[in-house]
Amino acid sequence: MHFKRRRTALAIGLMFVVLAAIYFTVSHDAGGTTTIAFLGIAGGVAAYALVVGTPDDV
Amino acid sequence: MSAVTAVATTHDEPHATGHAAGGISNPILGMILFICSEVMFFAGLFAAYFNVRATAPVWPPAASLTSVPVVTAEMAKRFDLHAEPWFALVLTILLVLSSFTCQLGVWAIRRGDRRGLVRAIGLTLVLGIAFLLGQAYDYSQLGFGLSDTQFGSTFFTLTGFHGAHVFAGAIMLSVVLYRAMSGQFSEKHHDAVEATSLYWHFVDVVWVCLFSILYIIPSK
Numbered sequence: 693m694h695f696k697r698r699r700t701a702l703a704i705g706l707m708f709v710v711l712a713a714i715y716f717t718v719s720h721d722a723g724g725t726t727t728i729a730f731l732g733i734a735g736g737v738a739a740y741a742l743v744v745g746t747p748d749d750v
Numbered sequence: 751m752s753a754v755t756a757v758a759t760t761h762d763e764p765h766a767t768g769h770a771a772g773g774i775s776n777p778i779l780g781m782i783l784f785i786c787s788e789v790m791f792f793a794g795l796f797a798a799y800f801n802v803r804a805t806a807p808v809w810p811p812a813a814s815l816t817s818v819p820v821v822t823a824e825m826a827k828r829f830d831l832h833a834e835p836w837f838a839l840v841l842t843i844l845l846v847l848s849s850f851t852c853q854l855g856v857w858a859i860r861r862g863d864r865r866g867l868v869r870a871i872g873l874t875l876v877l878g879i880a881f882l883l884g885q886a887y888d889y890s891q892l893g894f895g896l897s898d899t900q901f902g903s904t905f906f907t908l909t910g911f912h913g914a915h916v917f918a919g920a921i922m923l924s925v926v927l928y929r930a931m932s933g934q935f936s937e938k939h940h941d942a943v944e945a946t947s948l949y950w951h952f953v954d955v956v957w958v959c960l961f962s963i964l965y966i967i968p969s970k
Contacts, residue, residue: 723801730793738786745774745782 697743705736781945785952788915792956795911799904799963809970810901821899828893829901835965841884842961845916848877849954852923856947859930862937868930871943874950875923878916885913908960915953922946 712729715721774782803809810829814820821829831838852874858866889906896906926946929935935943 722804723797723799726797726800727793730789730796734786734789734793737789738783741774741779741782741786745779747773 697746698740701739701743702736704739705732708732708735775941777941777945778948781948785948788952792911792959795908796959796963799908802900802904803970806900811899825894825898829899830969831965832969835961837884837888838961838965841881841888842957844877844881844884845954845957848874848881849951851877852947852950856940856943859935859940859943860937864930864933864935867935867940867943868927871923871927871930875920875927878920878923878950882913882916882920885909885916905964908964912953912956912960915956919946919950919953922949 709729709732712725712732715728716725719725773779810831811821811826813823813826827833851870855867855870855874858864858870894902896902923946926943929942
């Protein structure tokens, strides 16, 4: 069950990183791209850590 | 991700860490979430730097041609950090080395080697303090200040906040070193070492990004 949750957590982070790549292609705005990409990285890692950190009996 | 998994797998003993099987101990989970918030903090600073850089016609600012120049020729020369990146490169090597020594300490205590932990964390602390002293020296030699154009403001904001984080990390390492010397860590009980190590690696990665942005990415 946790395996699926971990994949979902990583997918959420990856989605924002892909979004950042698309945004940069369209706008060439490095500032906005940085914010979106780091949101993906931070969000993905936080979600992954929370899933991994959740005890098996929950 | 592998670091998170590695940390999780080292804490799968319910009674040793005070949580159910499969979880991460609270100090380490707290540190990971704190680091995630710090990632967004530095993302904001990096984004501000990129925004200022993108809107400037020339970066770093060139010498003004007006009768009362905003940027003098001497200052414009000082802004060109790409010309002399060597001292910053030495600082980078010091910090990257300290990350390795910090990890050596983690591996040592995972094996139950307390003396190895003390040696590795002590060396990490020395390298961290050397970095801070080097940065202070670098500041004194730069020749421009916080109020000298947007370049000075962004440079000192980015490197200053990073320096503050290194200082905080050095305090955390000092506490870990004191506790290690007091024999408070063991093969099973060393969450503070793991958490401090994660923070130190994060600070190291931020500096590598900063060095790349300030000293390696070409001027425009």
